[in-house]
């Protein structure tokens with residue numbers, strides 16, 4: 294018996310970085326997924342196979358994950374190990390992960406993989422609710438990123454759009470779809486380093502930064518209304534304004550500036566998505582400007598069109 298589950302990646306539409314200081318951020322699930330397929334095996338082992346590497350835990354030797362060199366694989370082993378224990382199951386599990394989401398560029402691939410793996414592995418025994426799967430998935434991510442917010446896992450589980458702040462997660466009811474072009478700068482970035490860089494900016498510019506947070510809060514509220522009305526012109530304008538704020542706090546790079554500039558020529562608006570310093574930009578399009586924008590961006594980057602995924606976890 295095979296248990297299959299898939300979950301989508303995400304982009305941040307508005308509010309990255311400022312969210313760390315209490316402003317709301319808007320996230321949306323994208324129609325690129327990770328699929329996890331699990332099955333029992335007769336050996337007492339947990340085996341994970343994926344395009345980014347393979348890992349094996351021999352349960353007869355040790356169940357300790359400290360010896361596993363690949364940090365990124367630990368949550369998957371943890372999910373399988375705990376599920377086998379909960380059910381007092383003596384067999385092992387093999388998990389196969391297939392991804393349409395490029396890894397390490399801020400599109401939520403690790404959270405999507407945890408959500409899909411949790412649903413797939415627990416599905417070998419019983420069908421759990423989305424709430425239970427989300428909780429277990431966040432627990433598994435916390436073994437490698439202690440202060441993970443849970444926002445990426447939430448959007449991956451429920452799909453659609455969410456407004457996320459320190460006070461919690463609100464689902465956005467609108468089911469109006471948006472088309473985005475996602476372009477990859479191919480520059481490696483570290484979210485942690487960029488968050489620290491912004492903290493330094495804040496510490497050196499306390500008053501200015503407080504004003505910027507206020508401005509960003511208004512921008513996000515305005516974006517929430519524009520999403521409900523599918524007002525693409527206004528959303529594009531707000532994306533441009535958000536990009537200017539991100540440039541001001543120094544998280545853009547020459548390559549990201551170039552991508553944003555190129556995308557802005559034909560789309561409604563474009564901005565960095567996520568931490569910046571590399572990673573991806575998003576630009577808002579519809580059928581009137583999608584091919585021109587794609588043609589422009591293709592000359593200088595790897596890019597693809599994406600729509601909002603309203604399904605979330607499928608299992």
Ligand code: PMV
Pocket residue numbers: 305308309310311312313398399400401442484488566567568569
């Ligand atoms: O790298 P991403 O796409 O997961 O985005 C990080 C978002 C930040 O606001 C920069 C950090 C955070 O923890 O919210």
